[in-house]
Amino acid sequence: MLSPQKNLEAYYLEARRDLLEVASMLDRYDRSVEKEGQRAEDESRLNSLLEAMSFLSDKDCPKSNRTEQLLVHFAKVS
Amino acid sequence: MQIIQPHYHAIARTAQDYERMAMSGVVAVCEPAFWAGFDRRYPETFIDYFAQISEFEPTRAAEFGIRHYCWVAVNPKEAENKELTDEVLRQMPEFLQKPTCLGVGETGLHKSTKNEIESLQAHVEIAMKHDQLVLIHTPHLSDKAHGTKTVLEVLAGMDVNPDRIWIDHVEEQTIESVLDAGYWAGMTLYPVTKCSPRRSVDILEKYSTERLLVNSSADWGPSDPFTLQESIVEFRRRGHSLQEAVEIYHNNPCRFLGQNPKWDIKPITISEE
Numbered sequence: 001m002l003s004p005q006k007n008l009e010a011y012y013l014e015a016r017r018d019l020l021e022v023a024s025m026l027d028r029y030d031r032s033v034e035k036e037g038q039r040a041e042d043e044s045r046l047n048s049l050l051e052a053m054s055f056l057s058d059k060d061c062p063k064s065n066r067t068e069q070l071l072v073h074f075a076k077v078s
Numbered sequence: 079m080q081i082i083q084p085h086y087h088a089i090a091r092t093a094q095d096y097e098r099m100a101m102s103g104v105v106a107v108c109e110p111a112f113w114a115g116f117d118r119r120y121p122e123t124f125i126d127y128f129a130q131i132s133e134f135e136p137t138r139a140a141e142f143g144i145r146h147y148c149w150v151a152v153n154p155k156e157a158e159n160k161e162l163t164d165e166v167l168r169q170m171p172e173f174l175q176k177p178t179c180l181g182v183g184e185t186g187l188h189k190s191t192k193n194e195i196e197s198l199q200a201h202v203e204i205a206m207k208h209d210q211l212v213l214i215h216t217p218h219l220s221d222k223a224h225g226t227k228t229v230l231e232v233l234a235g236m237d238v239n240p241d242r243i244w245i246d247h248v249e250e251q252t253i254e255s256v257l258d259a260g261y262w263a264g265m266t267l268y269p270v271t272k273c274s275p276r277r278s279v280d281i282l283e284k285y286s287t288e289r290l291l292v293n294s295s296a297d298w299g300p301s302d303p304f305t306l307q308e309s310i311v312e313f314r315r316r317g318h319s320l321q322e323a324v325e326i327y328h329n330n331p332c333r334f335l336g337q338n339p340k341w342d343i344k345p346i347t348i349s350e351e
Contacts, residue, residue: 017270024250024277031284 022049048077079323080346082331083107083306085184085213085246085266085293088135088146089127095296095303096142102307105328106145106343108335109135110184110213113153115298121165124152132176147341149183149213150174157185157197167200174208180338181205183213184246187225190217198232202243206236211338212243216252218271226252230259242337244291249273253281257289262334264291267305275308279316287326291334321348 002010029046033039040046052070061069083099086107099107109131111124118124131148139146150173152163173179185201187194198214205212217225229245240260248256248263249272256263265278273281278292296303306327313323329345336344 013270017274021274021276024274024280028280031280 022053044077048074079103079310079320080105080328081306081310082328082343083293083303084291084331084335085110085264085295086303087112087295087297088139089130090298091296091303093138093141096139096144099303100142100144102304104144106147106331107139108147108149108180108331110149110215111151111153112184112215112297113155117156117159118162121162121169124162124166125169128170128173132173132179136178145343147178147180147335148176149181149211150179151183151185151201151213152197153184154186154188154194154197154215154217157188157194158191160193160196163193163197163200167204170204171208174210177340180335180341181211181213183211183244184215185212186215186217186246187221187229188215188217189221190225190228195228195232198229199236202233202236202238206238210242211335212238214243214245216245216247218247222247222249223251226255230255233261234259244334246291246293247272247295250277250281253285257285262289262291264293266293266295267309268295269300269302269305271300275305275312278309279312282313282326283316287330289330289334290326291330292327324348 026049052073055066055069055073081103083104083106086109088095088107088109111127111131128150132150135148136146150170152166157163170182174182182201182205185198187198202212204210214229216222216229226245226248233243244262244264245256246264247266249265253263265281266272267275267278272295282290292306292309294303294306295301310323310327313326314320324346332341332343332345335341
């Protein structure tokens, strides 16, 4: 396993890219709402993503199982 | 669909790229001079490099029916070596006369040092003196916003025609200032460190596309020339017409590059019968 510092060095840029993709997806949704003048009939997927990000923003995760938690969380949305 | 790859570092790629690009509709590539991954020590090394991209590389591309054009410059990283830069700049005008050389590039900034800024000014002055187009590199990642601002400040202090200057590697935090100042803006699509195909289409949908260029800048690092085609597929997937795609991925490069008479590929219109 890589050291804590090496982990950040190895994966930071890819994680940054992935977060930018999420941000741009949310911006894209907002622009479509603005253009159409209405929100999606079913926003459960949007809400699921936003809730998922609240999990991730917590620096402490005693069991280091964020991925597992997210998979369980996403399973609630069809 | 006919596609132009406006920023592509062919010498770092294999012929398989050319073959696959030709199969996907690429009709022309443009190769700016760039950093080789290490700092070159001799002006003569640059001169050989300029000869490679202005004389040899067009023959390699022609094997696959692709037109190859180039730009010449000392890239921002090596511009830190002032003595080398001055000597290369002295010899550079010879290459501006080559039949496939479109202008001066990629000059620009990396860390926005004093030497880099002086080199950028010198490159732009040579370009204006020889009536050349200019391609300007902006820094990556955390240096991008500051570097782009500095590029715009440098240009604002010079006698330049914004129509003939393309500022490359813009992203969401820099595009407005570039377009507002009247320059052409290029989006470079990288797998990790620059703009992505989806984000490029977001930008195309958000801003006027008149002065936007999209490229892959594929080089020796983690990069992929087909991020350009990914952008096209994403653009079409969102319901934009074939002609709208042609305007961005073929005709816009023709409009900018066509300001140099050596570029003879014309904008095209898709007709329906």
